[in-house]
Amino acid sequence: xxxxxxxxxxxxxxxxxxxxxxxxxxxxxxxxxxxxxxxxxxxxxxxxxxxxxxxxxxxxxxxxxxxxxxxxxxxxxxxxxxxxxxxxxxxxxxxxxxxxxxxxxxxxxxxxxxxxxxxxxxxxxxxxxxxxxxxxxxxxxxxxxxxxxxxxxxxxxxxxxxxxxxxxxxxxxxxxxxxxxxxxxxxxxxxxxxxxxxxxxxxxxxxxxxxxxxxxxxxxxxxxxxxxxxxxxxxxxxxxxxxxxxxxxxxxxxxxxxxxxxxxxxxxxxxxxxxxxxxxxxxxxxxxxxxxxxxxxxxxxxxxxxxxxxxxxxxxxxxxxxxxxxxxxxxxxxxxxxxxxxxxxxxxxxxxxxxxxxxxxxxxxxxxxxxxxxxxxxxxxxxxxxxxxxxxxxxxxxxxxxxxxxxxxxxxxxxxxxxxxxxxxxxxxxxxxxxxxxxxxxxxxxxxxxx
Numbered sequence: 001x002x003x004x005x006x007x008x009x010x011x012x013x014x015x016x017x018x019x020x021x022x023x024x025x026x027x028x029x030x031x032x033x034x035x036x037x038x039x040x041x042x043x044x045x046x047x048x049x050x051x052x053x054x055x056x057x058x059x060x061x062x063x064x065x066x067x068x069x070x071x072x073x074x075x076x077x078x079x080x081x082x083x084x085x086x087x088x089x090x091x092x093x094x095x096x097x098x099x100x101x102x103x104x105x106x107x108x109x110x111x112x113x114x115x116x117x118x119x120x121x122x123x124x125x126x127x128x129x130x131x132x133x134x135x136x137x138x139x140x141x142x143x144x145x146x147x148x149x150x151x152x153x154x155x156x157x158x159x160x161x162x163x164x165x166x167x168x169x170x171x172x173x174x175x176x177x178x179x180x181x182x183x184x185x186x187x188x189x190x191x192x193x194x195x196x197x198x199x200x201x202x203x204x205x206x207x208x209x210x211x212x213x214x215x216x217x218x219x220x221x222x223x224x225x226x227x228x229x230x231x232x233x234x235x236x237x238x239x240x241x242x243x244x245x246x247x248x249x250x251x252x253x254x255x256x257x258x259x260x261x262x263x264x265x266x267x268x269x270x271x272x273x274x275x276x277x278x279x280x281x282x283x284x285x286x287x288x289x290x291x292x293x294x295x296x297x298x299x300x301x302x303x304x305x306x307x308x309x310x311x312x313x314x315x316x317x318x319x320x321x322x323x324x325x326x327x328x329x330x331x332x333x334x335x336x337x338x339x340x341x342x343x344x345x346x347x348x349x350x351x352x353x354x355x356x357x358x359x360x361x362x363x364x365x366x367x368x369x370x371x372x373x374x375x376x377x378x379x380x381x382x383x384x385x386x387x388x389x390x391x392x393x394x395x396x397x398x399x400x401x402x403x404x405x406x407x408x409x410x411x412x413x414x415x416x417x418x419x420x421x422x423x424x425x426x427x428x429x430x431x432x433x434x435x436x437x438x439x440x441x442x443x444x445x446x447x448x449x450x451x
Contacts, residue, residue, distance in 0.1 A: 001172045003203075003449040006047060007031060008418045010445060011039060012207050012357050013065040015419060017178065018049060021171050024149030025049070026056045028167060028178050028203075030082075032068030032099075032124075034331065036359030043069065043124055048446075051078040056148040057136075059084035060155075060180030061164035062091035062243060068099050071125040071133045080136030083146060085155055087163030087287055089137045090280050091243055098242075098273040100130035102332050109375065159183020159193040160393050161244040162280065162287055168197060174451055177202040181419070182395040182403060188218070188248045189281075189288045190393070196407035201451060203443070206420030207355060208396035209428025214389035219261075221388055222252055225351060226262045230320045234347030237383075239335045239362060241328035242274035244393050245354055247281050247298070249324055251290060254301040268314060270305045270325040270334050315341055328354050330361035336374050343372070348383035353391045358421060397428050401435060409438070416443040 001021045007014030007029075014033035019026050027049075033039040051073055059082055060066055070082060070092075084092070103123035110121045140146055142165065145154050150172070155165035160183035167178040177199045185192040196202070229236045240246045246269065256262045269275055281288065282295040305311050311334050314323060326333035342348040356362035361372055365385050371378045395403060415438050417425045425442045432440045443449075 001174065001451045003176075003451065004048075005418065005443045005445060005447045005449070007033065007042070007445075009443045009447070010420075010422050010425065011035065012355065012419050012421060013039060014042060014069075015066045016047070016069070017203060017418075019151065019169065019171070019176075021150055024055050024151050024171070025053060026058055026148050026151055027054060028058050029060055029066045029180075030057050030069045030073060031066040032064050034065055034329070034360070035357035039359070043072070051076045054078055056080070057082040058153060058167055059088060059092075060158070060167060060178065061161055062088045062095055063161065063181070064095060064099055066180070067092050067096065070136075071096055071100060071130040074133035074136065075125055075129055078136070081138040082136045083138050083140055083148075085142065085163040085165055086139035087280070087284050088165070089134070089139050090284075091161075091163060091277060092137065093134055094273055094276045094280070095243065096130040096133065097127050100125050100127035106332065156194045157191065159187055159190040159395075161190065162284055164190075166193070166196065168199075172451070174200045176200065176451075177409075179204045181205055181207070181393070182400060183393055184213070184395050184399055185402070187289075187393060188251065189244060189290060191289060193395070193403055195403065196409050198408045198410045199413045202409065202413055202415045203418050204400070204415050205394070206397075206417045206425045206428040207394040208392065209417070209420050209424035209431075210426075211396055211424070212398060213392065213396045216389050218388055218391050219252055219256060223256050223261045225349060225386055225388075226253075226256070226265075226322065229349050230263055230265060232347050233320060234345070234349060235317075235320065235342055236322045236349045236351060237335065237338050237342060238322065238324045238351045238353060239328055239330045240271070240274065240324045240326060241354060242271055242277050242326050245328060245391070246271065246274035246324055247278055248391070249353065250278065250298040250302050251294060253322070254298045257301060258297070265319070266303060266317070266321040267301065268303050268305050268321065268323050270311050270314060270323050270338075272306045274324070274326060275304045275306060311337070314338070329356050329363070330365070339372070340374055340377075340379065342383065344380050344382045346382045346384070349386055350383050351386045351388055353388045355392055355394065397431055400428070401431065404436065411437040413438050415440045416449065417441070418443050
């Protein structure tokens with residue numbers, strides 16, 4: 001058996017791991033590269049595999065850095081199946097279609113305004129292609145056994161977001177774990193990740209390998225930021241990931257208003273995708289911590305703006321208000337239109353609530369850039385840039401260590417670190433080497449691991 005690392009190495013995006021036995025080929029995760037241009041260009045490169053001989057994709061969760069390349073495989077002739085949790089399929093129906101739609105709209109915009117080097121920009125895939133690939137999806141419950149050829153596997157809860165799973169795979173006498181993105185034990189929305197069984201090999205995420213989550217209470221932080229915005233008579237813009245983060249923000253803001261900790265100012269969720277995802281969270285309330293009543297209360301507190309006209313109408317607001325919109329790293333979506341209006345206003349606050357991959361607008365703004373490029377124009381950044389600490393859906397390196405200690409993984413397990421920036425990977429490797437007896441290495445792009 002061998003595993004080829006086709007993505008998710010030395011970066012937090014593009015997760016793809018090709019597993020091959022003598023009889024079977026499966027791809028664990030199939031994500032888009034995001035962030036730096038040199039990484040995004042990999043999305044246009046052909047994978048070193050024949051999709052006609054790929055037996056299946058097994059998907060840990062719905063985030064695009066894990067799922068967003070599936071429509072490309074479909075375009076290239078892949079006929080499935082794509083195995084995943086049923087909640088992940090529900091989310092992918094929204095996320096993949098939205099990704100295709102944004103790519104189409106961006107291509108049209110860049111072509112119309114002659115932005116970029118291509119006279120006729122083409123999307124990586126269209127909304128229709130993303131919708132069509134959904135017929136490949138086959139759903140599983142957590143802990144339900146499944147098989148592809150001589151590879152057996154099951155999914156177990158990983159926390160992080162709705163439907164997120166670690167994959168436990170058995171083949172050729174070896175047991176291999178793919179952690180996926182591991183959630184926090186004290187996450188606002190999701191329950192803790194389930195401990196791992198005994199493993200021979202583990203591909204382990206390292207997003208927060210060199211950082212601890214702040215101990216500050218996100219409720220208290222958000223209360224202070226909202227109240228400061230209101231006192232200044234400004235606007236609060238929150239770039240947000242549609243899955244998990246947008247729902248947690250709605251919950252916290254709703255709770256703060258119910259407590260009387262913040263005034264009842266208008267809150268707008270200006271993201272059709274996040275609105276649809278919120279509906280899925282409401283429907284699957286047995287999969288997370290929030291009660292049905294809490295979900296209902298969120299819906300009553302927040303104004304949903306689905307249409308373009310409703311979104312444009314927000315430009316007419318002059319009183320303090322809050323706008324939550326995608327994308328979470330400010331790489332696209334409606335948040336950019338609000339940035340264009342308000343990023344140069346000193347009364348504006350822009351609040352980032354999650355990890356910002358290198359090369360994204362969010363990372364640049366958090367690093368103190370004076371200007372950002374939006375739709376071809378360079379705009380001065382005069383808004384107050386803030387970050388909500390301790391709000392990530394990823395376990396930090398101590399959380400990971402404690403999760404491994406709770407697991408039956410075994411001292412002889414060989415660990416390959418993936419899904420992290422270089423500094424995070426190195427730090428997590430050193431920590432695990434010092435505090436465990438496991439063999440820990442950092443996976444390299446295009447590395448082939450023979451088992």
